[in-house]
Structures are given as C-alpha cells and as structure tokens.
Amino acid sequence: EDKVVQSPLSLVVHEGDTVTLNCSYEVTNFRSLLWYKQEKKAxxxxxxxxxxxxxxKSGRLSSILDKKELFSILNITATQTGDSAVYLCAVTNYQLIWGAGTKLIIKP
Amino acid sequence: GAGVSQSPSNKVTEKGKDVELRCDPISGHTALYWYRQSLGQGLEFLIYFQGNSAPDKSGLPSDRFSAERTGGSVSTLTIQRTQQEDSAVYLCASRLPGPQGGQPQHFGDGTRLSIL
Structure with a gap:
C-alpha cells in the first residue's frame, strides 16, 4: 500500500532556530513530491x-528530494513566529497521497 | 477570481438535513479535487474531476456523498442525511491540465461543516 510518513509529528522550537522536517514515502510510480504549509485555513x-x-529554495525555506532513499526534507532557517503551521507533504503517482503533517510551533 | 473560491465558509445544520457545498476553481484549471479534514487530522481524499467527469470517486465515504461538476468549472459536493461524523472542513483544490504530479494543486479556504 502506498504511504507517506512525516516526522516528527510535532515540533516546538524558539525563534531563530533552524528546523528540518522529514517526509519519507513508499509509493509506486512516483511522479513528484509536494510540500504545503497550512495555517488556519487552506x-x-x-x-x-x-x-x-x-x-x-524560497527565502528561508528550502527542500530537497532523495529518490534513492525515498525521502525529502524541508528546511527552515532563522525561524519566525509566522512559520508556525502544519507542514504537509504529498506524493503523486496517479493520485495524491498525503502525509499526516508536522505541526511546527515557533516560540518567541 | 484569483484563487479557488468555496462557499459557504461555515455551515451549521441539524443531523439528517442535506447540505450542498460549492467550489469555484481557478480559471483554466481543468482538474478539481475535494478533500475532507477532521480536526487535527490530515487530508482525506474524496473525489477527483478531470473536466466534468470523475475518474476517481474512490474516496467518497458513503452513498450519502455525491459530487458533480458542470461546464468544466464549478463543482458542488452534496451530503444527504447528514450525520455528526460528517462534521469537518471540506477543502477544494484545482490545478492546471496535465497528468497527476505535473502541476501543484491550489486550495480554497474550505467550508467548515458542523452537524448538530
């Protein structure tokens, strides 16, 4: 069965810290991997x-994929309170398979 | 509009009533998806449209759930005889044409459905 596993499930750090979020997958016919940020709504x-x-790379966020080891990481440097959110990873084959997300809390 | 638009943003209804949720995708986005997200949970796939046809309905949880899309644009998700376990945020997403994995999905703000 295709699956996407994110770790950790939740993470609390202080402003200014660097965080690394993980997404591993076992998906047949891989096409792409996507990262999303979910705050209150969409x-x-x-x-x-x-x-x-x-x-x-986009500002303080960066991501990389390893198709041999079947994982991706999302890095956030110099974290800010506005980075607090749930970060979702999804992998596509003929459909989109979602991870459960990592809840990131940035303390001031 | 510039983004995916969903209405209503909130809906409170009594158990047993029917509800209809609407999604207006980004112009030019032929693929449209419905998801359900319960509190603190991940996204649960419901149905996928390519144009007006639904090649993948595998996520609809029961026959009380149905969806249609007309004119290749607006979609409605209907839940009949609502139950309390239907309470969730219903999210709609759309993307540009092409195979799965070629373009990212863009989400609306969702409809928060509460069944009393």
Missing amino acids: PTFLFMLTSSGIEK
Whole structure:
C-alpha cells in the first residue's frame, strides 16, 4: 500500500532556530513530491520536487528530494513566529497521497 | 477570481438535513479535487474531476456523498442525511491540465461543516 510518513509529528522550537522536517514515502510510480504549509485555513503550496539532489529554495525555506532513499526534507532557517503551521507533504503517482503533517510551533 | 473560491465558509445544520457545498476553481484549471479534514487530522481524499467527469470517486465515504461538476468549472459536493461524523472542513483544490504530479494543486479556504 502506498504511504507517506512525516516526522516528527510535532515540533516546538524558539525563534531563530533552524528546523528540518522529514517526509519519507513508499509509493509506486512516483511522479513528484509536494510540500504545503497550512495555517488556519487552506494549505498553501511551497515546493514541488521531481528530481533527486536539486535543492529548491524560497527565502528561508528550502527542500530537497532523495529518490534513492525515498525521502525529502524541508528546511527552515532563522525561524519566525509566522512559520508556525502544519507542514504537509504529498506524493503523486496517479493520485495524491498525503502525509499526516508536522505541526511546527515557533516560540518567541 | 484569483484563487479557488468555496462557499459557504461555515455551515451549521441539524443531523439528517442535506447540505450542498460549492467550489469555484481557478480559471483554466481543468482538474478539481475535494478533500475532507477532521480536526487535527490530515487530508482525506474524496473525489477527483478531470473536466466534468470523475475518474476517481474512490474516496467518497458513503452513498450519502455525491459530487458533480458542470461546464468544466464549478463543482458542488452534496451530503444527504447528514450525520455528526460528517462534521469537518471540506477543502477544494484545482490545478492546471496535465497528468497527476505535473502541476501543484491550489486550495480554497474550505467550508467548515458542523452537524448538530
């Protein structure tokens, strides 16, 4: 059965810390891996990764995919309280398979 | 509009009533998805539309749930004879044409459904 597992389930850090969120998968016919940020309402798209080893970067956020070891990481540097959210990982084959998310809390 | 629009944003209804939720996708997005998210849980896939047809209805939890899409645009999700376990946030997402995995999905703000 296809599955996506995110870790940790929750994480509390202080402002300014760097965090690494993990997403591992076992999915047949992999096409892409996506990261989303969900605050109070809709998940907002962060990154889509299709190739191994190519880092995608947006400001303080970056992500990379390892298709051999079947995982991706999402890094956030110099965290701010506005980074507090649930971070969702999803993998596509012919459908989208979602992880349960990592709840990140940034304390001032 | 610029983004995916869902209405109503909140719906409170009595057990046993029917409800209809609406999703207006981003213009040009031929693929449309419905998800359900219970409090503190991940996203539960319900149904996927490509144009007006639904090639994947596998996530609909029971025959009380149905969805349609007309004109390749607006979609409605209908829940008949609502039960308390139907209480959740119902999210709609759309994406540009192409195979799964080629384009990211963009989400609406959801409809928070509460069944009394």
